Amino acid sequence: MSRQLEITIAGAGLAGSLLASLLADRGHRVRVFERRPDPRRSGFLGGRSINLALSARGLEALEAIGIRDEVMQNAIPMQGRIMHDANSQTSFHPYSANPDEAINSVSRGDLNIRLLDAAASRPNVSLHFQEPVVDVDFASGIAHVQHDHDEDLKHVKSDLIVGADGAYSAVRGAMQSAGGFGFRQQYISHGYKELVIPPQPDGGFALEKNALHIWPRGASMMIALPNADGSFTCTLFWPWEGPGTSFESLEDVEDLVGYFRGIYPDAVDLMPTLEEDYRENPIGHLVMISCERWTCGHSAVLLGDAAHAIVPFFGQGMNAAFQDCIVLDRHLEAADRDVRTAIAAFSAEQKPNGDAISQLSLENFLVMRDKVSSPWFRFRERLAKWLHLVLPRHVQPVYNLVSFSTTPYRDIVEKRARHRRAMQALVTAMLGLGALAIAFLVGTFV
């Protein structure tokens, strides 16, 4: 029988708690340390999280720990985008030619609690709240854990330390200080703010339930995702500053509701607490993290946001983090639980996938806020979907591969590059033939 590893996970968020269950099911002893209080007791703190869109990669991981069906019972499938234009006209654009393929709106707080319950139900998992990993000694494999409000540190030695502690990861901070760790954090010029569309007086949804709603406005946009209680969580993605719609230009506006009415005329009347929500909710930064490699020393590894925080425009942050968990678990088994070999192979495989989904997510911002309102873009999207129906194995739109398959992100980007080169060659050939045909005709008739 393979040896049992002592594993320390920093962070009991989505990735950390899922990974704890996965590794516990292999027989390892897992300790999870989390900075925040237990959300199962204190309630989940909202207002800072963009709604989650659960898709194929996430579902595969939930299936692996046996809670897929339970989570899906509370999810709301979104079969496509509903676009709201400046004249309050709406149009529906399905994500897939196959109506069974949908992304699923889930509540971050609810999902996190289910993941924690799953981890806590495994006898070989222990969860420690308000005890963050604050530093790591990579040479000795010791994590330094702080007790709540206590200055003394607990020293936890283990065979494997996993930094699943998010975009501002303390484990990564320790790697950055250790020397030789290439790292980048970038911010886009847009911030985000959450607003709300409450349920109708009769409890029903104020907008079509099974869709992701978008108000694309060129440089900025608003989106809305359905919640199980009949409300929608709206998110503004606006530039921090600039002369057009921006958080800065709203600062001097007296009539906030009037300003919104000019941009989102069909949404304003559905938002009775708009002014209050706008004033009270913070503006969040959108950060992208990139690390040259995801390991430090021979027993510490990063995954999820800690390794590759991405912008939220493809709804893939959680899905990518869950896929990291599945791949790390697979490498540990493949290397017969040799941690050094497993984490090196994991980093080599997943780092290019992290880069790829980071790039795709940033590109999708352009699609959502601008291109979806272009007839030419929509024609090409329809064409791709139709070709996919006719030649399902040869034409697979990028959106489908990202959301409805578990194909590694890097393969999708490479496939797209090959596809684009082939299309260019085809167009060039067609134009050449066309020119020849015209020359022939001209030659015949003149």
Place this chain on the structure above:
Amino acid sequence: MSRQLEITIAGAGLAGSLLASLLADRGHRVRVFERRPDPRRSGFLGGRSINLALSARGLEALEAIGIRDEVMQNAIPMQGRIMHDANSQTSFHPYSANPDEAINSVSRGDLNIRLLDAAASRPNVSLHFQEPVVDVDFASGIAHVQHDHDEDLKHVKSDLIVGADGAYSAVRGAMQSAGGFGFRQQYISHGYKELVIPPQPDGGFALEKNALHIWPRGASMMIALPNADGSFTCTLFWPWEGPGTSFESLEDVEDLVGYFRGIYPDAVDLMPTLEEDYRENPIGHLVMISCERWTCGHSAVLLGDAAHAIVPFFGQGMNAAFQDCIVLDRHLEAADRDVRTAIAAFSAEQKPNGDAISQLSLENFLVMRDKVSSPWFRFRERLAKWLHLVLPRHVQPVYNLVSFSTTPYRDIVEKRARHRRAMQALVTAMLGLGALAIAFLVGTFV
């Protein structure tokens, strides 16, 4: 009279202590907080610093606080490079056609002590050792300072906070956590290790005194700079790993001296403590830091290594940091001591200069370790120097502009780009004329 500012400087290294004197001379009240003990009492800790090459920018700053002559009395001018090839042959390559233009080898420890003495002699400067700035609250302009070994923090409020606390700056760390601060740290694939060539038995220099010695070997190199006591500090710049010369490949070598003799045959016999030094001295990382901007909030700013740590191959780290100090001081005066305006203008001006010297320094690694041994490169260098003598205003080699002028680094990079485009156009024109001439001759004689 202009108002007196309360200024907090994090770091009493080269840049921090120079800046303290500059700002004190304007009448401001300056407090400097440093993590390490006072080197004037405890002795300077060596073994981790590459020798310093003081050139025009550094000299301008020392002049401004009145210690240029004092520092230069202990400096050793280096008029050029002496190259040592694999057959122990040497050749001298002057830095400038003007023999008065030299870079100056100075001891980091000695210079830092003189800078601290200068700062301490100003009544409106206070120096605090073993009291590092560990965090900053940018909204309130408060620096959190830790007393040595004491967990309580001192809260220091001031009008301006300057992070001059080096490549692993705590002030920058606080900016990174504050959100919206784009940042990158990169490491090159080479590390460095210091060795020593002691003075001759008679106290004389074992190699030519007034030169920077280089042993270029393609992918790696060793350099040596003279010290006032007759010794040379040697620095290896080797790849961390790889099949050729690398720190990794030396790990398994039994005969260390023999290994060195194969690479640096004329140096080994001058290094009696080679084996001991190699085993005891650490291998340092070479980090490059780049920040999207050098400010955070309205009263905190970075400069020197904290803002733009660079690789040491142009000998410009200290010189660039000193120029930052001069430029920051100038902007504070130009903005009539309005800190917010001054630091925004400083960041806008100096950030592109930081990027430019970072790029030039990385390029110079290639020059030093490889190109200096190419006859074609040396021919072009000689040609450029000769053209500079003939047309001093029109042709200025990049090396001269960087080391013997205070021209902003960005202007040098832009000038070089224009120059290269002009040279390409000239070469193209010459080739065209040549081809015409040949065609004409062929036409005449055939």
